[in-house]
Amino acid sequence: MSIEPRAEVRSRPSATAGAVVDADEATSWADGATHEALLVIAEGITQLAGFEVAAVSVVRDSQHMQVMAVAGSDEARETLQGTFTPITRLMEELEHAQDWGMFKFVAHEALDSQVESWGWVPDIEPIDGDDAWHPMDLLVAPLYGPDGELRGTLSIDVPSDGRRPDEPHRRILNRYAEQAARALYIAVEREAFAEQVRVLSATREVVRNAARERNIGVMLEKIQPSLVEGFRALGMWVHTFDEDGHGLGAVYSGDGNRIQMPAHLVSIAERAAAASWRAQRVGMVSRHAPHDAQIAQVSDAEFQEILQFLEGIGVGSLLFVPMGAGRECLGSLVLTRALGDAEWTDAEVDAALEVGRDLGRAMLNARALERERELVRELKALDDYKSKLIATLSHELKSPLTAMLANIELLQHGEDLDPSASEVLAAVDRGAVRLVRVVEDLLLLAKVGDPHLPLLTRPVPLHDVVDDVVNLTSIADQRRVSVDVVGDLDDMVALGDPAEMDILVTNLVTNAMKYSGAGSPVTITLARAGEWVVLSVQDCGIGISPEDRHQLFREFFRSDSAQVKAQPGTGLGLTIVDRILTRHAGRIEVDSELGEGSTFRVFLPAP
Template identity: 40%
Template structure:
C-alpha cells in the first residue's frame, strides 16, 4: 500500500520556489525505484505541518493524483504505532497487523504471488527523514517491488543509504529555500526603500521617516534606530519600536554610534550583538568600544542587535540599528550582507536628497549592479550543493558494491547528475560574465545567417529524435550585426533549444532571420506548451521557472531566457514574446544591423 498525500486540497504549499531542488529530488526517487527495484517511489516534505509530495515515479495514472498533494502529518500515526523499525524505515506488515487507515492511502497492486515472502498490496514501507534536531522533515515511500517479494537484506541496506541521501537533499533544499526567502525579503526592502526614499524633492527627514516600515517589515525587526551625521547637526526622533512608539536615545549612545559607524563603513562591516559566534566586526572595532556597546545593549534590555553603517563613496553618513528579541532568529549571514547593501542604498538616498540628479542616477545604477552580482554569487554557491548530493550519493553506492554489469546503471545516474550540475555552472558563469560591468562588449561584424545555420546543425538531431519539424527561413545575402559572436550564438541557441525542449512530438519549430529596415530580426516560433500570461512578465528573470507541471517535467536551470535578455540588452536590441498556454510561443529579437 502506497501513501497518497492526496488531492491538491491546498495551494499554499505548491509554490515552493526552488524548482532546481525539486528536479534533484525527482532524480533521487527515480534512482531509488530503478536501482533498488520498486515500481513506485514518492518523496514528501513537511511544510507547515503538512506532508506535500514533491517527487514521484511510477505509473502515470497516479502522477496527477499525487504530485503537490497535501495531507496532515497525523496520517502517519497509525503506521508509526504498529510498524516494525528498519533503520530509518517503518514497515507495516499487513499479513500480521491489518490496520484500517484513515486519511488518504491507496492500494496500487491488487495481486500477489503464493511465495512465503510475497509482497502484500496492503503493506506499507516508508522512510522517515529527520533534521539535526530529530524533527521529521520528509517521508520517502516505496511500493510494489519488481520482484513481488519483500526487500531482502541487501535491498534494505540500499534503501537505508538512499534514505540518508534523500535526508541530506531535503535539508539542503530547505536551506536554499530559506536563503531564497531571506533574499526576497531583503529585495523587497530595497525596492520599497528606493521607492520611498528617492522622490526628487525629498528631504533628509522625509527619507528617514519613509524608510521605517520597509526596514522593519523587510527584516522582521522589533525596532530600529537611524542616526544621521551631518557635521554638528543631528537628525533625531527615529528610534522607535515596531508600533512606531518613539524611544529617546541618550547622548552617550549617540556619541558611541558616531565613533563606531565610520570604522564599520571603512571596513564594510556590520556589528552584531546577540549572535554566536562573535561577529567579524569585533576585529575592526577597538575593545573598549565593543565593551561599551555591549553594556548599553544590556542596559537597554535589547537581545539581538544589528548595527549597519550608512554611507556613500568614502563618506560615512550615519548608523542604522535593527533589533530583535530572543524569540526571533539570529541575524543570518544573508541578512547581514543584505543589510550592508541597504546601508549603501539608504546612504545614497540621504546623500542624493541634497545632490544633483546626475549624481543620484549614477549611485542608483552602481548599486543595482552590486545588488545583482551579490545575489548571483550567493545563489551560485547554494545551487551547486544539491546536484553534488546526487553525485556523492551514487559514489557512495558504487564504492560499496563490486563493479559488475549493473555498475552501468549507477554510472548513468551519476552522469545525469553531473550533466545537470555542469549545465547550471556553465549558464551561471555565462550570465555572470555578460552582466559584469568590467566585461565590456567587443563589437565585430557577425553574420546571423552563419550563426543560425550553426545552431540548426547542432540541434537538428535533437529535433529529429523528438519527431519535430525544424523549419529555417533566412533572407538572401549576409545578415550582419555588430556584437560578440559567442554571445549572439548563445542567444540563438537558447531560443531554439527552448522551443525544441517544450514542443511535443509532431510539432514544428520555425527559425527565421530577416532584415527589417536598419535592423535584423530573429524570430523563433513553436506550437508547443506555450507560456501563461502571468508568467510572461517574469520569464526573463534569472532562475524563474513557470509552475506549469508539463514545463517543469523538462530539466532546466531557469537561466536560458535571462541570458537571452541580457545579451539582447548589451547589444542595444529588444526581445518580445507572444504566447498562449497550450498554443505555442513566438520569441522575436531585434538587433541593430551592422
C-alpha cells in the first residue's frame, strides 16, 4: 500500500531501511487521547474521501517520524502501527512525485523496478484503464504547522473505485488534508505539553526524594525508579567526583551495581562533565544525534568509541547530564535508552538539566552533612577519651589522697607537735580536702556523662529530696541563710534516678546558699507544668553577668568576679547538673541579673 511514506511501507532494503522498527518493538510516545484524535482523522478519510486505507504519522525528532494511527485495514495496522521512518527517505520519494496540491503522488511507473520492496502492500489487482490504481502507487500529504515545520504526514491507499483520483476528487482530498493538518498540529502540541508535564512531574519527584535523603548512596538508590520511569529510560548511572573535584574512578548505577567502564572513558566523562557544567548543557550520544547536541569537549573519535561501548552493552542512546552547584561540578548523570528506542525530546533534555542542578545541590548538602557527621564522630571519640581519662586519673588520685588525709590526721594528734608544724599540717589538710572534693566531682562527672551507663528511673518525691538536702546542708547555719520551700509539695513526683536527683538538688541549693549574702533568703519552689515537674531555686545573691551565663555549664568554668573567686569550688557543680538533666531528658533555664540574684529553673519529666 502507499501508506506513510514509501520508505516506511515498501522501501528499498538500503542502509537506512534498518531505521524502521517493527510495531512490537516500537515505543509509542502518544498518550491515549492523542492516539484517538489521530485515529479519528484517519477514519474520517476512509469513510468520506473514497479511500479504504489511511494512516497518520507524526514527526518524532529531526530525523524520524512514526506511524501513530492506521484505519481501514487490520492487516495494515498490525504491520505499520508504531514503526519509524527516516524523514530523508520521504524526501527522496517525493522527488519523483506529481504535485496535487497538499497531496503528492508518486506513480509506480516512476519507481525502479529492480529494487526489492518490503512492508505491507495491498493484495489488489489493478483494473483496466490508464487511470487504474496500482498497489505500488504512493499518495501522501506532508502536513506542516503554522511555523512551516513538518509535523507529520497523511497517507492514503486503495481507492474505492480502483482509479487514481481525478481533478475534482483531488480538490476534495486537499480539503481533508487541510483539516488533517490542523487537527494533527493541535494533537501534537497537546502531546508535547503533556510530555512536558510528565517530565516535570518526574523531576519534582526526583527532587523530593533527593532532598529528604542525606546519604548519597541511598539517595541515588531512591531516585533511580523515578528517573527511569519519568524519562522512559532503560537505566541510569551516576559518576561522582571527590572533594577535590576529581573523579573517583568508579561509576555506579542507581540500583547499587557497579558499572565497569574503561579507565580512559571515565577520564573522558570527567572532562566532559566539567565542560558541560560550565556551558550548562546536556550532551547526547546516539547514531542519530545532531553534532551540536553531542557531549561537550568530546572529539569525533572519542564519540565513536563511546558509541561502540554503549552498543556493546545494549544501549542505543544516552543523555549526559552534568551535576553541580554554583560553579562546582560534582559529577554526571547518565540516562540510557535501548537500541531502537526513540530519540530524546527537547522537553526531556531541558528537564534533565534541571535534574542535574537539583541533584548537585542535594549531593552538596549530603556531603556537608557527612562532613558534619564525621566531625561529630571525631568530637564524640574525643569526648569519650576525655571522660575515660578523667575517670582514670580520678581513681588513681583518690587512693593516695586518702592515705595523705589519714597520715595528716595521725600527725595532728601526735604529742609534742610544734605550733608551726601544726599550722603547716592544717594547710596541707585543707589542700588535700579540696583535692578530694575535686576528685569526687570528677568521678561523678564521668559517671553521669557516660552514655553507656544505664539510667534506672522510678517515681521520686522531690519534696523529700529537697527536705533531706536542706537539713543536711550546714552552710545555712554558717551564713545564716534562710531557706523556704513552697509550692504544691505533696504531688511533686519526678521520673528519675533517686541518687542523681539528690545530687542535682544538692548542687543547686548549695550553689544558691554559697553566693547569697548573710541573712539573704533562698526560695525553693516545686510546681507542675503539663508533663513536667518544675524545680526552681531562687536567691538574692551576687547574680551572673550575661557573658558568664553562656559558659555556666562548661567544665571547670568559674567567673572572674572577685566575689566568686572568694568562694571555694571546683567549677563542676553546674556541669554535673546539666549532664544529669541530659540523661533524664530534662532541661534547665537560668534568669539572673548582677547584684540582684539568680533563679535556676529545672524541668524534669513527670511519671
